[in-house]
Amino acid sequence: MAEDTQGTDTPTTAPINVPDKPALEGLEAALTQRWLSEGTYKFNPDTTREQVYSIDTPPPTASGSLHVGHMFSFTQTDVQARYMRMTGRNVFYPMGWDDNGLPTERRVQNYYGVRCDPAIPYNADYQPPAQPAKNQRDFDVVSRQNFIELCEELAVEDEKVFENLFQTLGLSVDWDLTYRTIDDTSRAVSQRAFLANLAAGDAYMAEAPTLWDVTFRTAVAQAELEDREVPGAYYRYPFFTEDGDKVFIETTRPELLAACAALVANPDDERYQPLFGKTVKSPLFDVELEVKAHPLAKADKGSGIAMVCTFGDLTDVTWWRELQLPTRAIMGRDGRIIAETPEWITSEAGREAYAAIAGKTAFSAKEAVVELLKEADLLDGEPKKITHPVNFFEKGDKPLEVVTSRQWYIRNGGRDEDRRERLIGRGKDIDFHPSFMRSRYENWIAGLNGDWLVSRQRFFGVPIPVWYPLDAQGNPDYDNPILPSDGLLPVDPAADAAPGFDEAQRDQPNGFTGDADVLDTWATSSLTPQIVGGWSRDEDLFAKVYPFDLRPQGHDIIRTWLFSSVVRADALQDCAPWKHAAISGWILDPDRKKMSKSKGNVVVPTDVLNEYGSDAVRYWAASARLGADTAYEIAQMKIGRRLAIKLLNASKFVLNLGATENSVLSGDLAVLTNPLDRALLAQLADVVAQSTKAFDNYDYARALQLTESFFWQFTDDYVELIKDRAYGAAGEAEQASVLAALATTLDTLLRLFAPFLPFATEEVWSWWRNGSVHRADWPGAREIPDGDTTMLATVGVALSGVRKAKSEAKVKQRTEVLSATITAPEALTAQLQAGLSDLKAASNARDLTLVVGEGDLAVTDVALAPSDEPAKA
DSSP, rough: OOOTTTTTTTOOOOOOOOSSOOOOOHHHHHHHHHHHHHTTTTSSSSGGGGGGBOOOOOOOOOOOOOOOHHHHHHHHHHHHHHHHHHOOOOOEEEEEEEEOOOHHHHHHIIIIIEEEEEOOOOOOOOOOOSSSSSSGGEEEEEEEEHHHHHHHHHHHHHHHHHHHHHHTOOOOOOOTTTEEESSSHHHHHHHHHHHHHHHHTEEEEEEEEEEETTTTEEOOGGGGHHHHHEEEEEEEEEEEEESSSSEEEEEEEEGGGGGEEEEEEEEOOOGGGTTTTTEEEEETTOOOEEEEOTSSTTSSSSSEEEEEEETSSSSHHHHHHTTTTTOOBBTTSSBBBBBOTTTOOOOOHHHHHHTTTTTTHHHHHHHHHHHHHTTTTTTOOOOOEEEEEEEEEEEEEBBEEEEEEEEEEOOOTTHHHHHHHHHHHHHHHHHSTTTTTTHHHHHHHHHHHSOOEEEEEEEESOOOEEEEEEEESSSTTTTBOOOOOOGGGGGTTTTOOOOOOOGGGGGGGTEEEEEEOOEEEEHHHHHHHHHHHHTTTTHHHHHHHHHHEEEEEGGGGGGIHHHHHHHHHHHHHHSSSEEEEEEEEEEOOOSBBOGGGTTTTOOOOOHHHHHHHHHHHHHHHHOOOTTEEOOHHHHHHHHHHHHHHHHHHHHHHHHHHHOOOOGSOOOTTTOOSSSHHHHHHHHHHHHHHHHHHHHHHTTTHHHHHHHHHHHHHHHIIIHHHHHHHTTTTOOOOHHHHHHHHHHHHHHHHHHTTTTTTTHHHHHHHHOOSOOGGGOOOOOOOOTTTTTTTTTOOOOOHHHHHHHHHHHHBBTTTTSOOOEEEEEEEEHHHHHHHTTHHHHHHHBBSSOEEEESSSSOOOEEEEOOOOOBBOOOE
C-alpha cells in the first residue's frame, strides 16, 4: 500500500494556540469543510485486502422522513469505522441512497400531484403543477417515463437533506463513494445478478397464488408481511351432503363462498371421518366439492371443518397445493369480485347469487353474501364477533388478498431443504453482534414457506430485463424469454425494443412484448456489497473489499435485507457477504414505545443537533450497546454536551499549565519521578487495553464508559492534586514529571474519545498538534513499571474526605487544614504515603496523619485554621 501520511502525527512540533473561550458552537460546519477539503476520510485504493476494513453501509430511504433513528444507528457504525481507521486499517466507508421503489413513488405522487398511467405517451415538455391538487382524483396523469423522471428529480433533492444531516453528525464517510439504488450502475448490477440467477436456475417464473395489495396493485413477498389485529366475525352456515344432511362451517370470509374448492377436516377428527372422499354442495352457489382430510385442519377451531377457498389466506394455498385442488379464483387484482360468472357455477340460482356480488369490493361482497344467507334462512345464529390477526403489506392499509398471477421468484430455501441448510450455514460464517441475533436469522429461514417473490407491479424500480416473443396470434411464449447481452445493461423492456426486433414490432403478432414489472426493491438492495464494491465492473476493487468486514443494520430487517443479501451472495459468490453483522436496536419514546411516523412520536434530528450539538447526540447513541432498544433521552444528550465542554476546558487548563507535544512520553520513562504520575499512566494503560478489547468485540459502549469514567477521575482528582507541582512548587524535576503525565494523558484521551466526540477532540488536537486526531494512531497500552493502577482512586477518596469536612464546616476549600487523621487498611495507607505531598498541597494541609485500620478509608479529626471569610452557601 502506498504510504498515506495525510493528517497523521508529524515530527514537527505544533505551536500552542489555545482560544480564550473554547466553545462547541460552530465546530460542525468548520471541521466538516476541513475534513472534506483535506480528504481526511478518503479510502486509498492502492491497498491490499488485509489492510482494508470495508463497511456495507445501509442506504437510507431518502424519500422517507428524517428521524433520530438515523442518527442513532449511523453513529454506532461511524464509531466503529473511526476506531478501525485509527488502528491503521484502510476504511472503505461508502454511502448509498435507497431511492428505488414504493416509498419514492408515494412521495412523488403526493409531492407533485401526479399519477402514472403506462398507456399514456411520454411528454418531453411536461412540467408538474406548481401546487398538487387536494384530491388524488384530480392529480395529473403522466406517462411511465415522465413519472420516473419526477422520481429521480425529487430523490436527488431528498438525498441532499440526508447528506447534510450525516455530515453535520460527523459521519466519517468517504463521500466520493456514494451510489443510488436506481442509478445506471445499480440497475445494471441488479439486472446482471438477476440474469446470472436465471442462467443458474436460481430465478424462475411461475403462475402461482400470490399475496396481493389491492391499494398498490402489486405482489408482496413474505418478508414484507405484518400481522395486524382487526375486528371480524365468524359466520356459521351449512354445506349439504348427498343425503341432505347439513355440515356446518364457520368462517370470517363468507364473501369467498363462491371460490370454495373443498371442505377440509383433520384426519383424526371422528366427526368428519365418514365424509372424507365424499361430496357436499355449497349453499347459494350449488357447487359440488369434495371433503378432504389434512393435518393442518384444527378440530378445536370453529366447527372443526373449514372451507378451502382459492384463496382466502396462505393456509388455503397450502391446502390447495398439497391436496391438488382446482383453482376457483373470484377476487380480482383491484380487490373486487370478478364480474364474469365463473364456469363452475352452473345452476340458475347459483348464477343469480353470483350476480349479486359481481364487481363488489370484498367488504360489500361479504355484506351481500351474508344477506343472501339470511334470506335463505341458512345463517345459523348471530355472527360471533372476534379480533384476529390479518396479513397486511407493511406499507399498506388494507388486508392482503391472495390472487393467482404470473410472477418471478428467486430460490431462497423456502422449498429446498439443502439450500435452506446451506443458508443457515452461511449465517454461522458471520459473527453477529450481539450474538443472539443469529437466532432471528435462523428462525426466519426455518419459517419460510416459499421462494422469494421478486417481481413487482410498480413503475419506479429496476425493470426485469426480459422480453417475450409473440406467436402468430400475439400470445407470449413465456418459456423462451428474450434476454439482453451484458453490454446492453441496464435495459428497460417497457421502453427498449427487444434484441433483434424494432419498436414497431412491440405487441404485434410474431413480434415481442416487454416484461412490464420491476424487481422488488430488496432484490436490488440485497446487492449493496456488489454495487458499491465494483462487482462485474472493477474486479480489482471487489477483491480488496469483498467479503465486506461489516454489515450494520437494524434488527427489524434481518428477515429482509440481511437474509436477502446472504441469498444473493450465496448464489453469486458462493460465500457469506460479510464477516460481521452489527445489529442496532430501535429508538423508543419516553413511554418505551417504538418511535414511528404513524404514531406521531418521531423527533426531527435537526432540532436536537442544533440545540445540543453533534458530539452530544453521538454520545447518547454510542452509550447504547448493539441490539439494545434505547429510549430517546435528552438527559443523556445533556451529559454528552457537558462531557464535550469539559474536554475543551480541561484541555485548555492542561495546555496552559505548560504541557506541550514535546512533553508526551515517547520512549524513556525516566522523566516520571512521581508515584502519582506513574499511577495515573498505569491506570490509563489499563483503560486503553480494556477499551481496545471492547472495540475489537464491537462493544463500543463499553469503551466509551471506560474512557469517560477515567476522564472524570483525571479532571476531578488528578488535576486538582498536581496543581502545585505543575506550577513548579516542588522543583523542575517534579514539574517535568507532572507535565509528561498531563501531556501523555491528554494525548491519549483525545485519541480514545475521537471516535465518539470527533468535533471536540479535533478542535483540541488543533490547539497543540499537527494534522488530524482522526488520522492519528490508536493509543497503545504502554506498561508503566511500578505504576499502581488504584493509587489515584485512593488519594482521590482522601482528598474528597478533606473537602467534605470543609464543606460541612462551611468554609472555603482554600482554608488551611492544621491537622487531620486518615485511617485506612495498610495497603491503602502505603498508597497515601506515596501521594502524601500532592494530597497535602491540594488540600492545603499542614499535617496529615496516616493510621492503619480496618474498614473503609476515613478522614477524621480535621482541624481547620480560623477563617475570616465563611464559604458561600
